[in-house]
Amino acid sequence: MLCPASCLPLLRELAQWRCLLGWHRHNGVGSASTTVLKANTGRRQQQHQKPKRGSEVKDRTSRPVGCTKPLSGRQFSSSGCLLSLHHSEKPDHEDACVFRPYSCPCPGATCKWHGSLEAVMPHLTHAHKSITTLQGEDIVFLATDIDLPGAVDWVMMQSCFSHHFMLVLEKQEKYEGHQQFFAAVLLIGTRKQADSFAYRLELNGNRRRLTWEATPRSVHDGVAAAIVNSDCLVFDAAVAHLFADNGNLGINVTISAC
């Protein structure tokens, strides 16, 4: 399935979102009921700018700092929040408030969309058509061309248990010369909903298996925090090559309800 013309603006915006191919799972990889799909590759615009430790902090300190006092009131009242809190209670509530606008969960921070939780999936469907969804609790997330240089994202959706999960594989070079892959699962839902699921990411190779099991992140939190804290499946390029086949890396993804 070639990438439809309607996603060309997105292609320009994200530089190199790549096309998708539906492909039936080959024999010998996991269970027969598992479906395989080549995930789309999003090479981010900052791919030639190697991330430097502490650069964000430096940027911040170089900017003017305006001193503002916290205000009381309903930060997300326009989205439906009816609570009126003292300013000391606001930070905790704002962090957890289900009416807080959700950001677009696509990694790379190139999409500036915000909206309600209910609007996230329609946004992804309309603005990020290149991201394909697979149905089922047990699928294979096949990332192609893992040797592409620079910072690269692979993204796809998995639909099961009447929920949508975003699967993200991100390649970064946090340390010069040391490429690392980070894989995580986000629930398009609240933190509370996310807590009722578990996911397993599994790399299978020649008499080798690497497995990460955890609770999905809520789209509320995004994938960046998981990557910064290594609270996801983390592996380096050498490990990726132990499990890759001709530059393509298949990750078995299993979602389960707790």
Next chain:
Amino acid sequence: MLCPASCLPLLRELAQWRCLLGWHRHNGVGSASTTVLKANTGRRQQQHQKPKRGSEVKDRTSRPVGCTKPLSGRQFSSSGCLLSLHHSEKPDHEDACVFRPYSCPCPGATCKWHGSLEAVMPHLTHAHKSITTLQGEDIVFLATDIDLPGAVDWVMMQSCFSHHFMLVLEKQEKYEGHQQFFAAVLLIGTRKQADSFAYRLELNGNRRRLTWEATPRSVHDGVAAAIVNSDCLVFDAAVAHLFADNGNLGINVTISAC
């Protein structure tokens, strides 16, 4: 159990081999039949010398190069090898020959001992008394003080299936500012014997689990090659802290026969 006086020469040699404490596994960690032990810590002498990429190659090129021709004959005839091979066949055979002297499998390359396969365990028992052995297919390898700076090794033995396995956890800083842990299992046996086993290393945390399953390395090959190629359980300091408890990291180790 304090480190016996007889291992003081080893303590001096390895700078900071640490004492061992036997400790019954606490409730809530894995199965009741699993035994737990604090592993000994070997901080290597080169802990303050950060490894630099390519330094080994540079060292080699700066040294005088003597041109020597390959000789035919029995390289390990004194050890019992009866084969007489053409020089073109020698490299492959020497690599696989069961009569090739085995090096001491302790990581860090500070022990220069070589001997037959049968002599490896007696050597470990006599020269490396601080390394303790646990019996059973399913044990917990508890590495204490994982925050110790520099290059550090934790080593213990596991005995099951009438074989001895060496469990190694090594902390390195291959990339400046990026501490990584490498965990692997070695069989005190030949490659062929190693192929008939599998091992699983498992980190368990709060709704998180990281698992590596593979074939043990033979003591013939050592642990260094596995670490260089990331062909083992690899995780960074952030992941270690997700699973550590007060600076101590428990790794569930399970050996199985194929």
